Amino acid sequence: MAAIPAALRDALSTRLGAPVTADEPVYGGDINQAARIEAGGASYFVKWRADAPPAMFPAEAQGLRLLRAPGVIRVPDVIAQGDADGACPAYLVLEWIEIGGGRGGRDGAMEALGEGLARLHRVEADEHGLDHDNFIGRLPQPNSPMMHWGAFYRDRRIGAQVEIARRLGRLPARRADLLARLMARLPDLLDDEISPPSLLHGDLWGGNYLIDADGAPVLIDPAVYYGHREMDLAMTELFGGFSTRFYDAYHAVYPIDPGYEDRRALYQLYYILAHLNLFGEGYGGRVDSIAARYAGRG
Template sequence: MELFIRETLEKVNDTSTVRSIKPVSGGDINQSFYVETDRRPYFIKINEKVASHFFQAEAEGLRLIKETGAIRVPDVYHYDCPDGDEKAALVMEWIENGSSDASRSLGKSLAHMHQHTSEEYGYGKPTFVGELNQPNEWCPAWTEYYRRYRLVGQLETGTAIGTISGLREERLKKLIDRIEEFIPENPKASLLHGDLWGGNWMTTRDGEPVLIDPSILYGDHAFELAFTELFGGFPANFLDQYNTYFELPEDYQDTKPIYQLFYLLVHLNIFGEMYGPQVDRILKNYVG
């Protein structure tokens, strides 16, 4: 691994002395390392047997968020597009984690990021949610995108691997057919991080919020906010601060479970039946 890291550093024209290579926690999908050279410290993710766009999707998402100027993300120095089973790396800026309360900054900055919009919904390239491939296309209506590329995608994955069947499958198909009853057709198409749980943001030592590991799309900002409430990891007054700069729709509490359903289906399809009861409860509440 050390040889591969040194070869990767050469791709960013850093041939200086490597002082330190230390494994760090960075999720279950990649191997992650703190690497310090005479030039600078790096955060490097490494994987193998992944799709050629695996790290490209993350890098492009970080670039789009950075271009808004609304919130900080790590700078990307290099990413590989692997062919076959070869190793691939994503080389990024190392950001020291801090412990300051960034709730005011996070809410404000995310609200400003969501003000950057598109004329259509979705995204023109496939991305990933966790380790699952996330197909994307541009759609003229949010309901069309959410149905075809979010709920139907997870339905097809779940029926293929056996996590969605029987009454659960029947209810999910019914909800998909009736999705226009539950979410808006044409909300503002905001730039969304797409996978914003508590582990995908951090605070610098100066108290500045930073977003990491995006799975970007353009869609209803309530979709993003609903996920922040699903598994915790956000300051208590985060939503209040957000709402000051970008007001949530009046029916947010009604649509929130429909948006959380997508992420629960993802977790059901990755981790198994422990997420089944939450999926079933939402489906029963909405379609009986």
Template sequence: INSRIMARFQSILCGLLLSSALRRSSSSSSSSAVVAAFTFTFQPKPCAKESMTSLGTHARSAPFATATRPGHTLRMSAAEAAPQTYMEALSLAASESLGRTVELVPTSGGGFSGGGGASTSAVLDKATDTRYFVKAARGEFDMLRAEYEGVKAMSEANAIQVPTPIAFGEFESTAFVIFEYLEFCGGGSQFELGQQLAKMHRKVSDQGFGFVVDNTIGATFQPNLPWKQDWAEFWDEQRLGHMLKLTDNVGFSDDKIQKLRAKTKQLLSHNPPPSLIHGDLWGGNKGFCKKDGKPVPVIFDPATYYGDREADIAMTYVFGGFSGDFYDGYNSEWPLPEGHEKRRVIYELYHILNHEVLFGGGYANQARGMIDRIMNL
């Protein structure tokens, strides 16, 4: 239990420190980051075909990375431009993405440690005085690769502000993601936050339910592959069933769990579209940042996949932090369908089971109570 508590504490602390770092590292310049979303592909296979484990294996076996963006391709071998330091690796990755020479240097104060050995810091482009935000972790290639892919997908939806990912890479055993730097601020409209989240949810996948890579929910592995065409089947196998296995059925018999899974599949037969969702939308993963002199909604630290949009809304109720204006804004853009109140407990159960995995303690009792509620629906 102690190790579970520490793991979850580190996961939450990392998210809080990330938000704090963005707020602390306020820029004295009003210049905005020039960003270009790109795909940092590694040989020999594309990431969409790989699991988190195999992605790491292929990336580390490659002599160097290939960065691609529309109309521009740069290929460098290790002999041509092998970085000698961590900052050189960051600079090279940013240069490949932006299509120009970038020399990044640490800002005053440097970075700080986050959960699970992760660190966050701001860096500065010497030529333009543009700040970027870097998240790095030793030995966590798969986790950061998945975060890069998730934030990239949300950025490409062009619906709500996210820290646009600039580059992803690895130097020796330290993986890193370079993000657009955002200046966080107070205030902002939760109504607008709800509206923009609904707009992001309108981005759907023609591959069905899942995502291009497996990722994590907090510190817990979250399987997104293989893609599924049936939502109830996806939730049963890759969400509920997965968490029940990790929690030893929270003490219930196999017979009761089989009945729960059958009941859940019945309740999830409403055929939702496969919407792009944040996946871990609690209050600590949203905020407001300055854009053109005014506060705009921003979301970050996702566990992204294509699923039922109701799962995102359900998570907002688990720990609070979202006002009535948020839900009004969401429904003004895309009203939730009939029956969403009944289904909410199913999606909330997933996160409570995850807290049991990470924390232990009283979450098992809470999960058992929720299971009983589902069985009585």
């Protein structure tokens, strides 16, 4: 982890209206560099990336604002966002979140996270998608709205990742056949009447929430859109990091629909396809097994 570039320090000093007097590298995930900075007596979190797609940080900023607006769970305030300019990389500045545990401990934070997510999912829209595209990790995530969830999941989620896999050479013949058959079945497999489009975090794995010094959960690094709320729940179960208290608290506020267990792996397929495209063939076998489960007879 490196200190912030000089050009970025200058840009931040101008944008924040005070000189950056200190910076400390911190973990910024798999694709960005990050630091804690001090300016004007306040601390901020800044992340940057020299080769960030032009829309990446603006889309993340908008996603954070959308999650923050309902006021049902803590989300970092967006302080500033800037595009790449000469030697200065694109960047995003957020309020600094002091991490702790609080008197309620992890169990209390998990309950608050489950309840907060359920209340976030009560924020609904008329269509699936969003008025702008964004990213899942560093991969583009198309969000052009559609009325029918099965078609949206086929075209904007599985289909989009399949095309990326094709371009990357990660779509051998058997995998391509399985996914094509699965996609043909998706509008029938996914019932549009189960629940309305919910406001989703979109990438809710265990690394994308924090617990602040007061013991409150904080959502970070979203891939926001309106869609089936089971997408977020399926992602929480893919890599772990969420306790029984989280799920109990969620279900107490917004009970899950019948049949979720049968749909869970189908929704996890999107994230595993994204991991295949991001990290390679180590995820290929899992893609194939899930696709085979839902593709039907060839």
